[in-house]
Amino acid sequence: MTEKKKGNAFTENPLVRAIGVQKIVVVFVLIAMLIIFSAASSAFRQYSTLLSVMDCTYYLALLGIGVTFCLITGGVDLSIGTGMFCYALVGGFLITQKDMPVIVGILATVFCGLLVGTINGLIVSRGGHAPFLATLCTMMIVRGMGAIITGNASVTWPSSSSPIGWTRRIFKMDIGGMKVPIGFLWVLILAVVMSIFLNKTRPGRYIIAIGSNKEATRLSGVNVATYQTLAYVISGIFTGLAALAYSSAFQSMIPGGGGGIELNAIGGAIIGGTSMSGGSGTISGTIIGVFLMSILQTGLPMIGLQANWQQIIIGLVLIVAVYIDVLKNKKLV
Amino acid sequence: MKKKVLAALLCAAMTATLLAGCGSKAETPADTPAAEEPAETPAEGEGEEPAEAPAGDAGAMSFEIVSKGLQHEYWQAVKQGVESKAAELGVKVNFVGPDSESNIDQQVTQLENALNAKPTAIGLAALSTDAVKDQLQTCLDNNIPVIGFDSGVPDAPEGSVLANCSTNNYNAGAVAAEEVYKAVKDRIDGTVRIGIVAQDATSESVVNRGLGFIDKFAELAVADGHTATVVGNEKYVSDSKCEKTDGANVILDVRVPSEVDSAKSLQDVNSLLGEKDILALYGSNEHSANAIVSAADNHSEIGIGDDKVIAAGFDSGAAQIEAVKNGILLGAITQAPVQMGEKLVESLYAAANGETVEDIDTGCQWYTAENIEDPAIWDNLYGK
Numbered sequence: 283m284t285e286k287k288k289g290n291a292f293t294e295n296p297l298v299r300a301i302g303v304q305k306i307v308v309v310f311v312l313i314a315m316l317i318i319f320s321a322a323s324s325a326f327r328q329y330s331t332l333l334s335v336m337d338c339t340y341y342l343a344l345l346g347i348g349v350t351f352c353l354i355t356g357g358v359d360l361s362i363g364t365g366m367f368c369y370a371l372v373g374g375f376l377i378t379q380k381d382m383p384v385i386v387g388i389l390a391t392v393f394c395g396l397l398v399g400t401i402n403g404l405i406v407s408r409g410g411h412a413p414f415l416a417t418l419c420t421m422m423i424v425r426g427m428g429a430i431i432t433g434n435a436s437v438t439w440p441s442s443s444s445p446i447g448w449t450r451r452i453f454k455m456d457i458g459g460m461k462v463p464i465g466f467l468w469v470l471i472l473a474v475v476m477s478i479f480l481n482k483t484r485p486g487r488y489i490i491a492i493g494s495n496k497e498a499t500r501l502s503g504v505n506v507a508t509y510q511t512l513a514y515v516i517s518g519i520f521t522g523l524a525a526l527a528y529s530s531a532f533q534s535m536i537p538g539g540g541g542g543i544e545l546n547a548i549g550g551a552i553i554g555g556t557s558m559s560g561g562s563g564t565i566s567g568t569i570i571g572v573f574l575m576s577i578l579q580t581g582l583p584m585i586g587l588q589a590n591w592q593q594i595i596i597g598l599v600l601i602v603a604v605y606i607d608v609l610k611n612k613k614l615v
Numbered sequence: 616m617k618k619k620v621l622a623a624l625l626c627a628a629m630t631a632t633l634l635a636g637c638g639s640k641a642e643t644p645a646d647t648p649a650a651e652e653p654a655e656t657p658a659e660g661e662g663e664e665p666a667e668a669p670a671g672d673a674g675a676m677s678f679e680i681v682s683k684g685l686q687h688e689y690w691q692a693v694k695q696g697v698e699s700k701a702a703e704l705g706v707k708v709n710f711v712g713p714d715s716e717s718n719i720d721q722q723v724t725q726l727e728n729a730l731n732a733k734p735t736a737i738g739l740a741a742l743s744t745d746a747v748k749d750q751l752q753t754c755l756d757n758n759i760p761v762i763g764f765d766s767g768v769p770d771a772p773e774g775s776v777l778a779n780c781s782t783n784n785y786n787a788g789a790v791a792a793e794e795v796y797k798a799v800k801d802r803i804d805g806t807v808r809i810g811i812v813a814q815d816a817t818s819e820s821v822v823n824r825g826l827g828f829i830d831k832f833a834e835l836a837v838a839d840g841h842t843a844t845v846v847g848n849e850k851y852v853s854d855s856k857c858e859k860t861d862g863a864n865v866i867l868d869v870r871v872p873s874e875v876d877s878a879k880s881l882q883d884v885n886s887l888l889g890e891k892d893i894l895a896l897y898g899s900n901e902h903s904a905n906a907i908v909s910a911a912d913n914h915s916e917i918g919i920g921d922d923k924v925i926a927a928g929f930d931s932g933a934a935q936i937e938a939v940k941n942g943i944l945l946g947a948i949t950q951a952p953v954q955m956g957e958k959l960v961e962s963l964y965a966a967a968n969g970e971t972v973e974d975i976d977t978g979c980q981w982y983t984a985e986n987i988e989d990p991a992i993w994d995n996l997y998g999k
Contacts, residue, residue, distance in 0.1 A: 323889060324889075324891075325885075325886070325888070325889020325890070326889070328889070330885070330888070330913045330914045331885065331889075333913040334881060334882070334885050334910065334913050337878075337881065337909070337913070338878045338881065338882070378933075433686065433715070434715050434716065434717075435687065436901070436932060438932060438933035438934045438998070441933075441934060441937045442912070443937065443941060444937075450912075454912070461912070461913060531881075531909065532877040532878070532881070532905070532909050533905070533908070533909060533934050534901075534905050534932060534933065534934045535877070536902070539875070539876075542874060542876065543876070579878065579879070579882055580882055580885065583870070583882050583883060583885070583886035584885070584886045584889050586886075588847075588848075589848075589870075589871060589872050589873040589879070589883075590873050592873065593873045
């Protein structure tokens with residue numbers, strides 16, 4: 283959009299290089315969207331809108347952080363959408379139907395994510411399956427599992443007024459009658475930690491290296507399979523965390539749901555500059571991209587756009603984002 | 616090497632826990648061989664040609680009822696109604712159902728067993744009409760009347776099912792409209808907006824619950840001298856019987872998400888709340904009502920009172936029941952499964968006596984914080 287006019291002087295600025303052209307563009311688009319929506323709808327300017335944007339961002343951001351690792355290895359994880367539902371169903375089921383302590387439900391939720399992530403990683407790295415196919419299969423499997431384990435019934439996590447309803451306040455605290463979207467802080471902390479892990483630690487650098495050139499990485503003595511698996515394990519754990527964020531915002535979920543959510547998270551990562559072909563990507567970019575997705579999802583209905591038009595706009599935004607990625611690979615940006 | 620062994624062990628342990636979890640679940644249904652029970656009941660019912668049983672000879676009557684499920688509280692409520700009415704009429708009933716709504720084979724076996732029991736009449740909520748066509752023919756050949764219930768036996772062969780006992784969703788939506796209208800009618804001053812949050816524009820029950828609400832609300836408003844119009848989702852706008860007036864002061868605004876996704880429905884509620892003239896909200900099933908409940912966590916304007924946005928729901932999921940008790944939702948509509956069971960037995964009784972039977976609307980109930988504990992209502996709620 284705007285990046286073309288700015289030309290080379292802009293793209294060769296060292297500061298711009300350091301942050302990344304795409305991220306800067308996306309931040310500007312994000313700000314532009316905020317201005318447009320605020321001007322067009324008085325409702326958008328309300329505090330409650332901020333709260334609901336946040337409700338719809340936490341789980342997407344957590345899914346996004348996890349799947350960014352898979353994308354960077356040149357893979358993808360399609361099981362995160364239905365997986366998130368499945369893990370939230372299992373956790374909620376244990377708490378409300380089996381009367382287990384809330385903490386057990388929370389641990390089970392994250393553990394399910396870890397388990398499925400490990401399976402994904404092993405199928406891809408040891409089994410040699412294409413990531414797209416492998417995770418497409420687990421996507422179906424977890425969708426079925428969620429329904430079987432809960433006996434086809436919807437699950438409702440404890441509500442905030444119940445004595446064990448504190449899970450709903452992990453992401454949205456109630457301070458003196460005012461709702462504070464504290465989850466933003468948790469997501470931010472996790473993003474910083476994972477960003478450091480990705481860029482400053484040996485496993486993180488290996489994950490990036492696998493995405494740039496798997497064969498060269500293998501030849502330089504790195505156990506490619508292990509680090510490839512690790513990327514899917516991270517994605518699984520973050521899917522489990524996203525399941526907690528989701529149940530905190532929406533409380534109840536229906537077996538078999540969640541399909542399509544993975545594409546919002548992957549879309550967010552791509553808007554934020556993570557390459558579908560692997561080898562490059564940042565956690566901060568993903569967070570910004572996911573925010574753009576939620577702002578669009580919240581703002582578009584508020585300016586009176588019907589549901590199907592919202593889908594079209596979000597699709598167009600993704601095309602532009604991928605186009606920037608293509609240009610980047612050609613070294614034009 | 617050590618790492619690999621450790622990894623393998625870890626995986627094995629995880630798989631084992633997973634399997635253990637599933638295993639214990641799978642055993643439960645096996646312990647209750649529902650399919651074998653029917654065999655005992657008929658022994659006592661002597662009528663070889665039951666259809667000829669004289670009117671009032673209730674003791675000789677036995678009804679077999681094959682439902683779409685058994686464990687879920689909704690079916691338990693139907694069963695409760697069936698059993699109480701059967702006791703009242705002095706007839707024998709046997710109520711069975713498959714372990715889940717995907718177990719078509721199991722249901723067919725249960726229906727076979729029911730036929731072998733030579734019942735006076737059969738009640739059926741079929742999972743698949745195609746799968747039970749042979750059995751329906753057997754019933755016809757042997758003069759055993761069949762009455763459908765709940766979703767009944769859709770597209771059943773002509774004459775094989777005499778009548779259906781089910782909830783009329785359109786009427787149920789209208790009941791919600793009456794209750795919401797009662798609560799807000801004195802506040803209709805200038806332009807007001809009533810938000811209808813619907814999960815989709817394709818499923819028969821969801822659409823009728825929405826249209827019933829829209830049409831009734833518009834009718835009531837027009838009767839009080841207001842003008843009404845319907846905006847939003849095209850399907851609802853075009854199918855509504857409400858006469859659309861330009862510049863109407865009661866706007867019925869229908870929002871349908873592009874897919875069934877809680878986040879999308881939450882945004883629908885948010886954008887409706889963003890409209891300055893919003894007066895009330897109606898969520899036409901558990902999904903949509905839950906979206907209103909989730910939005911209420913951020914929007915304190917939803918609630919009961921003259922300065923609040925009045926909200927009503929449909930169905931009785933756990934979150935909804937809680938919200939009704941806490942005064943977030945004014946109330947909600949529930950189907951009446953207990954009454955469905957009662958009406959079913961009445962219809963079977965009438966059919967067995969050779970009387971003509973007709974489709975029956977088994978009704979619905981409006982529950983609020985005040986009446987929710989009333990057993991007549993409480994027994995009908997499934998999410999408690």
